[in-house]
Amino acid sequence: MTLPIEAALGPLHAALSQGNVAVLAAPPGAGKTTVVPLSLLDADWLGGRRILVLEPRRLAARAAADRMAATLAESSGQTVGYRTRLQSRIGPRTRIEVVTEGVFTRMILDDPGLEGIGAVLFDEFHERSMDADLGLALARDSQALLREDLRLVVMSATLDIAGVSRLLGDAPVVEAEGRAHPVETIHLGRDPAERIEDAMARACLKALGEQTGSILAFLPGQGEIHRVAGMVRDRLRLPGVDVVPLYGALDKVAQDQAIEPAPPGRRKLVLATSVAETSLTINGVRVVIDSGLSRVPRFDPSSGLTRLVTVKVSRSSAEQRRGRAGRTEPGVCYRLWDEEMTRGLVAHQRPEILETDLTGLALDLARWGARSVEGLALLDPPPAGAFAEARAVLTRLGALDEAGQLTDHGRRLAALPLSPRLSHLLAVAADAGHGELGAQIAAILSEPGLGGREVDLRDRLGNFARDRSPRAMDARKLVVRWCRMAGGRESVGEGADEGSMVASAFPERIARARGKPGEFQLASGRGCFLDPTDSLAKEPWLAVAELGGGEARDRIRLAVPLNPEGLGEMLTVEERLAREPSGKLMLRRVRRLGAIVVDDRLVGAPNREQINAALKAQVETEGLQGLAWGERSGALRARLAFLHALDPDWPDVSEAALTSSIEVWLWPLLEGVQALEQIGDVALEQGLRGLIPWDRQRMLDELAPARLMTPLGSVAIDYAAEGGPRVDIRVQELFGVTRHPTVADGRVPLTLALLSPARRPIQITADLPSFWKGSWSAVRAEMRGRYPRHPWPENPAEAAPTSRAKPRET
Incomplete structure (x- = not known):
């Protein structure tokens, strides 16, 4: 059977023979995922090297590899x-590797030259995951600096094709027709008040x-x-229907059951997440509901939570x-919304890089x-x-130094195939x-559903140890590999403290009980809660690994008791x-963990050194607001700020600059005082004058005089x-x-507010x-009737100044 993508293979091969980048636009069902990689195997420029095909999800990666292998009458692990x-199903003869986008990021970070790789194909790039965006950026860097011969192909169903082409240096665009x-x-x-489960x-x-x-x-x-699934099975009266789920956390057997054709004489109802939107072909489907x-991760920088x-x-x-309904025959799509609502949907979801945690x-x-x-x-x-903020988190984890450079600990974290926080744990x-x-613990936190859904991390660890499912067995192999990569012993060992491990990765999520059972305060300052009947609800301290819920208060999803010692x-x-x-006067010592006050007590009368330190x-x-700024110090600060704006050689007296130089001008003023309020206006003025270089002291009054001299005296x-x-x-x-x-030596005219x-x-x-x-005559005409005892001469430039009124007539 001829696939629509085959008509685009000639132009694509020509583009890759003449250059090293191309953009392939092909709608779902065109066959790009499986046909394009196989068609490139014999390209002269490939020279026997391997082809990498990137997929956004594990399920799609495995399914794509299985389909290509079946085309060659092989199984995965041979040519594909x-x-x-x-x-991992990779063998010594493998020429095409289908990898998830995250795996590719690790590959190119470990080997920027991508030795043995001739082409990288970014499939489903329109999904705009952060790993795909980063992977393409790093591959372009590698191509520019190390591997000019490396071919990059961006493949997408719906995308800003022109934007991607420009990003790749005006890469040629090859478009394929779909088969729909x-x-x-x-x-x-659907009634907005109705639960989506009932409507579905x-x-x-x-x-x-x-x-x-x-x-x-x-769903x-x-x-x-x-x-x-439960509701449909309870109400279904038709024979020959299999109700099967499909989502990323399912094991291989359950996923295959959803993807494979229904047995003869039966049909399937596949209930899926967005994992089934692209890449996957689910045989026999002609109806979509x-x-x-969809459910997407959203990072909240203010709380540090995703x-x-x-x-x-x-x-x-x-x-x-x-489009899934029309892959193989005419189909039907039921939508659980009104037709006019379609126009109100956004054209594309926002790229993940704009919405997610950026520490990785x-x-x-x-x-x-x-x-x-x-x-x-x-x-x-x-x-x-x-x-x-992401770089600030890495600094707090010890991965970056104060100069922003990667530390030895940071290099260790970067070498582990986990998020920075879990690598640190x-x-x-x-x-x-x-x-x-x-x-x-890292496996349970990074693999949704592994170990069950219990709130207590210790319960999930126990469930994981007893789980003999293929997914759990694969995860245990990862545990052994990660442990060796981190340089740790494989035995759990005695005296292990799960709480301190979780707290090291998520210090802002350390929680202390407050008020009723199940109510806690996080070190970040936010409130969180557990069901009062939960076994952890009466714990005094928790290390919280996962939170969910509202914006003001979060439900604890996963936690473990913590020893505050x-x-x-x-x-x-x-x-x-x-x-x-x-x-x-007493000294009060407060120990705190973020917003949590651990203890607060008086520790005796302070000595001079302790007073100064406090x-x-x-x-x-608190910053500089607590100082007793007065008229003299405030006026001098304003004069210096004016001069600094004209000439940066004058002292910078902004909040940030004064804070950074505080030891120069303020600390000397602390001697002998017991409260900041005791540093008076005159003392603050003297402190600021100490910032002025000696050769500019006299220039201050010349360039920025405190008062304007007038014929009758002076004005501030x-x-x-x-x-x-x-x-x-x-x-x-x-x-x-x-x-x-x-x-300012005639450079800046004063603004005169002329008063009645x-x-x-x-x-x-x-x-x-x-x-x-000019306008004096109009002002004079209005004012002389209102203030007749004051002079309003026709020619004020030649009149004598005065501050007095005429005597009252008797």
Whole structure:
């Protein structure tokens, strides 16, 4: 049978013979995943080297490899193999390796030259996972610096083709037609108040009664799948229907049952997550039921948590799902929303790099030798704030030093195939002689569902030890490998402390009980809770590994008791001054873990050194706002800020600059005081003057005088005013002034707020002579009737200044 992609093979081969990049646009069902890699095996430029095909999911990687192997009348592990984190079927004859995107990132970080690899094909790139974006950026770097002969092909069903082409240096674009049979779309709608499970179960029963063939139904998650399966089985009256789930955490046997054709005389209802949107071909499906929902991870930088959020699908995803019904014959797609709602869906889901935790990306880039994302071939750079916070987390884990360079510990974490936090957990556990336990915890935290759903981590560890399923057996092999990579012993060992291991990876999730059973406060300051009947609800301290729930308060999903005696190195100690009702000064010592106050007690009368240290700590914690800034110190600070803006050789008196130089100008003022409020206005002014170089002391009054000299005296200049230095003055006091006053050696005119006798503004000007010649006459006409006892001469430039009113007539 001829596939649509075959018409595009000639142009694609020509593009790769003439250059080293290409973009292949082909709709679902065209055959790109399995046909293109096999067609490139005999290309002259490949020279017998291997081809890597990247897939976003393990299930898709294994299925693609199995289909290609079957095309060659082989099994996976011969000419075609696959490699995921849990499984590998690669042999000495393997020429095509189908790997998950995360596995490829590890491969290229370990071997930037990709020795023995001739081509990398990025399949389903439109899903825009962070691993795919990063993998392509690193492959482009490798291609530019080490491997000009390396071929890169980006393959996608729906994508900004022009944008990808530009990213790859105006790569040639090859487009293929799809093979789609007509699909009838039926909008069933759904009451927003109705549970999605109820609507989906009803739709499944309706479709089974109305249509022939197997059905593929899309739901957001595993929980909904099992609830709908139970509801359908309870109500189903038709014979010959197998209800089967399909999601990533299933073992191979259950996944194969969902993918393979239904036995003769039977049909299937496959309840799937978005894992079935692309790559996978589920034989016999001619009906799709779309809930219109998917579950995606969303990282919240303010809490440091990644939450699984249920969102509406994009239009492109909805079309991908609909297309599944027309792969082999005309089909039907039922949608659980009203037709007009389709226009309101976003065109594409946001790329993962804009929504996810970036600590892994930051560590991978540090290992690659890049401290930022500048210069990398990324379609969308990550948010600057989130990337900076990710690097801050790596610094707190000891993976980066204060200069942002990778430390020895960071290199160790980067070499482990886990997230930075879990790599840190494993390294800490291995150093303590409990590497196997650390690896088991890392496996449970990184593999959803492994060990069950219990809240207590110890229960999940016990379940995992007893689990003999193929998935658990594969995970145990990983545990052994990770333990050896971390340099730890394979035995769990006595005295192991699961709580301290989890706390080392997630210190902000250490929780202390408060109030009622099940109520806790996290070190991050947020509240969280457990069911009051849970076995952990009465524990005084917990190390929390997983949280979920609302934005204000989170439900604890996975935790383990924690012994607070082991928190010593994580605690910060603050010493503050406290005054008893009698007036006696005491030293208060506070030990805290983030927002959790572990203990707070008075420790006696402080000596001078302790007083100074406590005052310094108060300033470093609260900033400069607690100082008794007054008129003199505030005015001098404003004058210096004005001069620094004109000439950076003048002292910088911004909040950040004064804080960084605090030991120079403020610490000398602490001697003899017992509270910050005792450092007065005059002392602060003296401290600021100490920042002025000696050769500029006299220039201060020349360039930024504190007061403006007028014919009748002087008036204060406000250098902090919006718009520049300003003087508020009664207009009569400037009679006779014909040159506009300036500061900064004539460079900056003062803003004059000219006031009425009642000190209300009547004009604001930066050009007094023009005011006298221009709008003065209008001002005079209005004001002379309102203030008849004050002079309003026709020619104020020649009048005598005055601050007095005319005597009252008697």
